[in-house]
Amino acid sequence: MKQLNQEEAKRICDRVIGFSKADECRVQISGSRTGNIRYARNSVSTAGLVENTELTVSVAFGKRQGTATINEFDDKSLEKAVRRAEDVARLAPENPEFMPAVGKQEFKASNTFSPATAAIDPDYRAEVASHSILSARKNKLVTAGFFLDTTGFETIANSNGVFGHQQFTNLSFTCTARTEDGRGSGWVTRGVNDARRFDAREASEVAIEKAMRSVDAKALEPGRYTVILEPAATSDLLARMFSAFDARQADEGRSFLSKKGGGNRLGEKLFDERVNVWSDPWDKDVPVRPWDNDSMLPRERTDIIKDGRIATLEYSRYWAQKQNAQARGRFGNIIMAGGDKSLEEMIASTKKGIVVTRTWYIRSVDPQSLLLTGLTRDGTFYVENGKIKHPVKNFRFNESPVSMLNNLDELGKPTVLGGDGRFQMVIPAMKIRDFNFTSLSDAV
Secondary structure, eight states, rough: OOOOHHHHHHHHHHHHHHOOOOSSEEEEEEEEEEEEEEEEEEEEEEEEEEEEEEEEEEEEEEEOOOOOOOOSSSSHHHHHHHHHHHHHHHHHHOOTTOOOOOOEEEEEEEEOOOHHHTOOOOHHOOOOHHHHHHHHHHEEEEEEEEEEEEEEEEEEETTTEEEEEEOOOOOOOOEEEETTTTOOOOEEEEEEEEEOOOOHHHHHHHHHHHHTTTTBBBBBOEEEEEEEEEHHHHHHHHHHHHHTOOHHHHHTTOOOTOOTTTBOOOOOSSSSOOEEEEEEETSSSSSSOSSSTTTTOOOOOOOEETTTTOOOOOOOOOHHHTTTOOOOOOEEEEEEEOOOOHHHHHHHOSSSEEEEEEEEEEEEETTTTTEEEEEEEEEEEEEEEEEEEEEEEEEEEEHHHHHHHTTEEEEEEEEEEEESSSOOOEEEEEEEHHHHHHEOOOOO
């Protein structure tokens, strides 16, 4: 099915709501056209284009809810989906945390659509792969990578008059380069919504250069070191932290933001005062849709951490009502303030330390302290007197983002990243004291 414009999407939503005999009805339509190319061992392995559009209808009789999903849009199919949702609702038990559909909302559009990204075709994808493959062959390396571009739309509506429709685009790219003997490895990731801000040649060269520099890694004793974490190395750690900014988890004693004796730590200073983080649907670098799909509430420009203090927690509509707080649309992006130094300048100001390209296989050890464990990989280097001296073998680490953000030496220039799937992120490189490496890893 083709991408729906606003008028077409509204017409379908109105038809679905008109078919419903329930107390309330909510509709979501999502459509996407996703192209991809994958390569390994310096050869393209798969390429394709996937198109899909589907509609989800949710209805309620009192506190009994039912949902149905369909990807056919004729009147007969739409009515069938509504009746199926109603049948499910009649059979469902009452939901003790049920919240009625929100009233009519105003959504200020954000610039999530790029014509340049929407215009990506098979030739463009092939060129992305070609940059990596040809450069790798020239340098006697082996590459593997994946490029993905998406053009789509999202629509929400309910029987109280809510309606929102937004087009979006995005692309993501990862590439791993290795020496033929497997002794050196480099990696890079990129994620933007506008193809004009993506340079496949530059990205591939980052992975290739790291692979060539990481050969003959030397072992360092595990312990606490000053580290320079590249933005991609930090993003997965911080994404886990921001996913825990939920008021209910904190109030019920299930997160690092829980206060002893009950309640949460909203307003408390938990980090270095240079830590400032916010969410903004209209940010020019990482725009996101101006509503939260789950609640159908508008998103706002919101401080999350201000001068090291917890400024905002996320409240579901149910928990906000219970706690006499305000519910807002959940964060769609995470933007962290940084400094003006490049990664190279941060290295130049380091007497002794370790540069980490990537953190991987991250797992939770203790949710209440946010202690995480994981591995470095694809380019880990020892710094002495402002210069990279040699590659080092990878480490396993046990560390908490809370401790990291209290041990800041320096913040570098912010970089746009794709994040963990929930968040679009802007994260700076960070120089951090006393990062805890617990053991060595033989993997490259």
